[in-house]
Amino acid sequence: MPEMLQYCGRRFRVFKRADKTCNTVEGWSIRRVKDTVHLEGLRCEGTEHDGCQAGCLIFWKEAWLKRVEKTVVRTDELLRKLTTPAGVDGWCAVESLLAASQTNKNGEDEVVYTCQATELLKFTDFMKWWDPRQYIRDLRSGNLDSGLAGDPQSHRLLELILGILQVMRAMIMSVFVERRGVRYPFIAGTQERGTIEALNLQPGELVQVRCKEEIMATLEKSQRHRGLWFDAEMIPYCGGIYRVLRRVHHIIDEKTGKMINMKHPCIVLEGVVCKSDFHRLCPRAIYPYWRENWLKRVTDVVSSDPMRQMAEVHAAD
Numbered sequence: 001m002p003e004m005l006q007y008c009g010r011r012f013r014v015f016k017r018a019d020k021t022c023n024t025v026e027g028w029s030i031r032r033v034k035d036t037v038h039l040e041g042l043r044c045e046g047t048e049h050d051g052c053q054a055g056c057l058i059f060w061k062e063a064w065l066k067r068v069e070k071t072v073v074r075t076d077e078l079l080r081k082l083t084t085p086a087g088v089d090g091w092c093a094v095e096s097l098l099a100a101s102q103t104n105k106n107g108e109d110e111v112v113y114t115c116q117a118t119e120l121l122k123f124t125d126f127m128k129w130w131d132p133r134q135y136i137r138d139l140r141s142g143n144l145d146s147g148l149a150g151d152p153q154s155h156r157l158l159e160l161i162l163g164i165l166q167v168m169r170a171m172i173m174s175v176f177v178e179r180r181g182v183r184y185p186f187i188a189g190t191q192e193r194g195t196i197e198a199l200n201l202q203p204g205e206l207v208q209v210r211c212k213e214e215i216m217a218t219l220e221k222s223q224r225h226r227g228l229w230f231d232a233e234m235i236p237y238c239g240g241i242y243r244v245l246r247r248v249h250h251i252i253d254e255k256t257g258k259m260i261n262m263k264h265p266c267i268v269l270e271g272v273v274c275k276s277d278f279h280r281l282c283p284r285a286i287y288p289y290w291r292e293n294w295l296k297r298v299t300d301v302v303s304s305d306p307m308r309q310m311a312e313v314h315a316a317d
Contacts, residue, residue: 001115002048002097004058011068012039016283017141018059020134021124022276024117025254030134030280031124035062038283046252048101049113050259054251055268057285059116059123112257120254129174129280135167138281170281177278185232185278187212189219194226196264199292205244206298207269209290212238218293225291226264233274234288241298242269248289266290 018036023029038057046052102113116123127134138144144163149155176182195218201207212235218225248266250259266289273285 001044001058002094002101003044003046004060005094005097007039007042012042014038015040015057016143016285017137018283019137019141019143020127020280020282021059021120021284022279022282022286023120023124025120028279030127030129030282031120032127032134033059033124036060036123037062037065038285044115048098049115049252050102050111050250052113052115052250052252052259053246053248053268054117055287056115056117110258113252113259114257115252117254118252118257129178132171134280135171138167139163143283144281166281169277173278174280185235187216187219187223187230187232187235189216189221189223189225191218191220191225194218194220194224194291194293196226197291197293198264199295199297201244201247201267201292201295201297203244203246206241207244207267207295208241208298209234209237209239209269210294210296215294218291225293228266228289228291230294231274231288232278233276234290236275236277237269237272242272244268245270245287264291267292267295 015038018033018038020030021033023031036059039060042058042060043055044052044058046054100114102111104111139160144166145159146162149159173184177184215230215238219230223230245268248262248268250261252258253260268287269290273287274282276282276284
């Protein structure tokens with residue numbers, strides 16, 4: 001994608017191996033990916049896709065990367081001649097990437113966008129839900145490592161055991177949730193149509209995620225709020241305090257490639273991503289979208305804290 005050009009010639013650390021990924025194009029499933037990784041912090045900024053705000057983690061084929069050895073690597077060895085006309089010496093021109101990122105199909109005025117998310121089915125393969133090799137890859141790749149272990153062998157053994165427990169949990173979830181229809185974790189809405197609470201939250205503000213019960217009270221019977229799904233992966237963040245990363249007004253629909261303009265802006269929080277605890281350990285780390293109804297400003301939380309109020313009174317005395 002054109003957004004990836006700015007990273008050419010630079011060095012980054014591998015975040016996770018992308019041996020599998022969630023398929024959000026046609027329903028939901030897990031698909032096999034080969035020879036691909038995610039790099040730390042490298043997300044699509046949407047600059048060449050008319051400002052799409054999804055912030056997807058970028059897929060990098062290993063053929064596009066070079067391992068950095070102990071010796072220094074010259075950046076000019078890694079840079080491509082991206083200004084060379086397309087088709088010359090096998091190079092791809094910048095213009096070709098830009099042209100491929102968006103098109104007008106059938107003479108329509110509406111633009112259809114192309115990106116890794118819309119093309120996911122073309123570079124992934126079907127994988128059976130019960131295939132045990134996906135979990136073996138998770139363990140061998142280090143995707144499940146916590147990063148807390150030291151060098152001693154006992155630490156590495158403990159890390160392996162903890163990884164095996166994660167795999168066992170994921171496999172049990174696959175059997176009971178996906179195949180037996182068990183609703184876990186349990187989320188249920190009762191509203192006919194949710195109401196919108198506008199806090200006008202801005203990037204940098206601190207917010208607290210409301211508890212699960214408060215959020216469920218805003219949900220419709222479809223487990224949505226005005227069309228926005230509240231996912232099980234969002235529950236572990238309930239009660240936590242986080243900083244607003246941005247307001248999301250528009251994203252590209254992965255199924256159609258068309259831009260979706262949201263009727264009511266959603267919120268993305270810093271460091272709050274899908275950990276796939278309930279979705280077979282997918283490493284894609286998608287940003288969940290939050291309604292402002294599901295959040296409250298930390299200033300409001302602090303002002304309602306009786307212990308803090310008491311401390312302020314004593315300080316004033």
